[in-house]
Amino acid sequence: MQLIKSIIPFIAQPLSELINESFVTGSFPNELKIARVCPVFKGGDAADFSNYRSISILPSFSKIYERLVYNRLMSFIDKHDITINLDLEKKHDTCMAVIEMVDRISQAMDSNFYSAGVFIDLSKVFDTLDHKILLQKLEYYGVRGIALK
Numbered sequence: 577m578q579l580i581k582s583i584i585p586f587i588a589q590p591l592s593e594l595i596n597e598s599f600v601t602g603s604f605p606n607e608l609k610i611a612r613v614c615p616v617f618k619g620g621d622a623a624d625f626s627n628y629r630s631i632s633i634l635p636s637f638s639k640i641y642e643r644l645v646y647n648r649l650m651s652f653i654d655k656h657d658i659t660i661n662l663d664l665e666k667k668h669d670t671c672m673a674v675i676e677m678v679d680r681i682s683q684a685m686d687s688n689f690y691s692a693g694v695f696i697d698l699s700k701v702f703d704t705l706d707h708k709i710l711l712q713k714l715e716y717y718g719v720r721g722i723a724l725k
Contacts, residue, residue: 577636591637595644602725608638649719658717 580587598604611632620627634642652658677693684691715724 577639580636580640591640595641598641599644599648600722602722604641608635608641610635611638648723652719652723653717656718 594605611634614631614633615628616631618627618629681691681693711724
């Protein structure tokens with residue numbers, strides 16, 4: 577990224593044209609879909625493969641595309657007020673979620689109500705995500721046409 581930042585004045589125009597063309601056509605360059613996968617040791621027995629997690633290292637230009645798609649999608653979601661109400665502000669981390677949860681439990685206890693929690697391990701969610709369902713959900717919420725493509 578350091579190199580890209582240093583040459584941005586020279587590549588900004590052609591890069592923006594390429595990215596805009598990608599948005600217009602709904603295509604993404606195949607070369608930017610290739611990632612280098614590196615195993616990262618989590619702990620425990622180094623001979624046990626389950627003690628490693630894989631990290632995909634994407635090309636820097638792919639990250640630029642990803643950020644722009646993310647910005648457009650979030651803009652669409654905000655514009656059409658498509659949010660799941662978790663009573664949490666955007667851009668708060670898990671610490672805020674824990675504080676919110678503790679606060680709700682305390683309020684329930686003060687009111688003599690019961691509290692229950694459901695905790696889900698999403699550590700391998702991307703590996704198990706059904707992309708057809710994800711695309712159906714995006715379409716349901718109004719992402720259609722070339723943007724969905």
